Amino acid sequence: MAWLALIMAGIFEMFGVLMINKLHKDQNLRAFLLLVLGFGLSFIFLAYAMKTIPMGTAYAIWTGxxxxxxxxLGMLIYHESKDWKRLVFIAMVLSAAIGLKLVS
Known part of the structure; x- marks a missing residue:
């Protein structure tokens, strides 16, 4: 269950980051409240996961x-660069997160 909570924490982290961009563009209360909700839920799920998963592993996977x-999401929604070098480094981050899961 802790690993599922950690994945949920990462998903809400992604949502929070999207809301930072939305707030920057729209500057309205709704975007701000969604940003707070996204990061708040992310921290709650992370804290729950860290009751079982070691801090270093949980934090690394959460940030990954x-x-x-x-x-x-920036590439898909905001049409940021899809250069192959970016994709390689994203794959490296994901590989490191999976590696930490395998050794934990």
């Missing part, structure tokens, strides 16, 4: 999901 997911 958030960073790579945010970059991928």
């Amino acid at each position: 999901i958030g960073a790579s997911g945010g970059a991928i």
Whole structure:
């Protein structure tokens, strides 16, 4: 269950990052509240996961999901660069997160 919570924390982290961009563009209360909700839920799920998963592993996987997911969503939603080099480094981040799961 802790690993599922950690994945959910990463997904809400990605949502929070999207809402930062939305707030920057729209500057309205709704975007701000969604940003707070996204990051708030992310921290709640992360805290729950860290009751079982070691801090270093949980934090690394959480940031890996958030960073790579945010970059991928930026490519898909905001038409950011899809250069092959970016994709290689995103794959490296995801590989490191999977590696940490395998050794934990």
